[in-house]
Amino acid sequence: MKTDLQKLTLIIIKPFILFILLSLSLFAFISFQTTGQSLSKPAAPDAALPSDIKIRPGYSSYDAYLNRQLNKTLNPKLRQIWTTRDWDRKVTKFAQFFDDLKRRDLLFNASKSLCIGARVGQEVAALKRVGVENSVGMDLVPYPPLVIKGDFHHQPFDSETFDFEFSNVFDHALYPWKFVGEIERTLKRGGVCVLHVLLSRRADKYSANDLYSVKPLEEMFKNSELVEVRSIDGFGLDTEVVFRKNKN
Ligand SMILES: C[S@@+](CC[C@H](N)C(=O)[O-])C[C@H]1O[C@@H](n2cnc3c(N)ncnc32)[C@H](O)[C@@H]1O
Ligand SMILES: *[C@@H]1O[C@H](CO)[C@@H](O)[C@H](O)[C@H]1NC(C)=O
Numbered sequence: 512m513k514t515d516l517q518k519l520t521l522i523i524i525k526p527f528i529l530f531i532l533l534s535l536s537l538f539a540f541i542s543f544q545t546t547g548q549s550l551s552k553p554a555a556p557d558a559a560l561p562s563d564i565k566i567r568p569g570y571s572s573y574d575a576y577l578n579r580q581l582n583k584t585l586n587p588k589l590r591q592i593w594t595t596r597d598w599d600r601k602v603t604k605f606a607q608f609f610d611d612l613k614r615r616d617l618l619f620n621a622s623k624s625l626c627i628g629a630r631v632g633q634e635v636a637a638l639k640r641v642g643v644e645n646s647v648g649m650d651l652v653p654y655p656p657l658v659i660k661g662d663f664h665h666q667p668f669d670s671e672t673f674d675f676e677f678s679n680v681f682d683h684a685l686y687p688w689k690f691v692g693e694i695e696r697t698l699k700r701g702g703v704c705v706l707h708v709l710l711s712r713r714a715d716k717y718s719a720n721d722l723y724s725v726k727p728l729e730e731m732f733k734n735s736e737l738v739e740v741r742s743i744d745g746f747g748l749d750t751e752v753v754f755r756k757n758k759n
């Protein structure tokens with residue numbers, strides 16, 4: 512015969528143990544779900560990312576990322592505008608930026624130059640206008656003869672090809688380490704990279720990352736020195752950052 516005290520203990524303890532077991536299995540289930548999710552997320556960073564840069568969530572695969580980029584770039588109405596009404600205004604402003612860089616001895620007429628994410632090539636036309644003849648653009652969508660087809664995560668160029676690389680599309684990089692690594696690979700030793708980035712607010716809805724300071728760039732350009740950071744007014748971008756690839 513159980514005593515009253517024993518009965519009471521059983522009545523209290525049994526549901527309590529049951530509760531603990533249930534909570535534990537629920538916890539295990541939830542953690543498994545989350546790990547599974549983060550493992551299957553293709554937009555995970557290509558290497559540990561510095562603080563002050565965040566990859567945007569929501570790209571379910573690399574194809575989903577590319578499709579989103581192409582959705583705007585291939586828009587026929589927009590392409591019409593970029594190549595007509597927008598053309599001269601943008602070429603003129605890019606030409607001012609490049610003239611400034613020439614005055615600071617960061618760009619020369621003889622520099623072999625690449626513009627990354629150049630869309631219809633206004634920046635390439637600007638380089639040619641200021642006398643940098645040997646220049647080409649690269650984008651997911653080609654626009655001959657100024658822009659050839661290529662993904663900035665895997666540039667279609669040999670190592671140590673260019674003296675100068677310009678880009679205002681860093682915020683479109685899903686894999687920022689690859690974006691920077693490819694620039695450092697295809698630049699010659701002593702070559703110059705100029706990025707126009709946005710630090711003061713969030714970039715547009717086609718961006719794949721948000722940058723909060725130049726520190727992540729300094730960390731990722733590990734074979735280069737930071738030459739200059741200055742404020743600009745560049746088509747919605749507010750900061751010009753200049754790196755020079757190490758000579759040895
Ligand atoms: C905001 S637009 C800038 C276009 C041009 N630089 C300008 O200022 O007019 C971004 C460009 O980056 C291109 N882009 C996005 N992801 C890319 C990738 N992975 N490789 C190459 N280009 C890419 C897009 O196709 C688009 O033309
Ligand atoms: C872009 O996406 C919209 C809907 O989100 C679609 O209607 C349109 O056809 C797409 N355009 C291109 C060029 O892929």
Ligand SMILES: *[C@@H]1O[C@H](CO)[C@@H](O)[C@H](O)[C@H]1NC(C)=O
Pocket residue numbers: 620640641642643
């Ligand atoms: C560079 O090219 C521009 C435009 O063709 C020309 O006016 C300028 O004199 C050239 N500069 C040098 C240093 O050759």
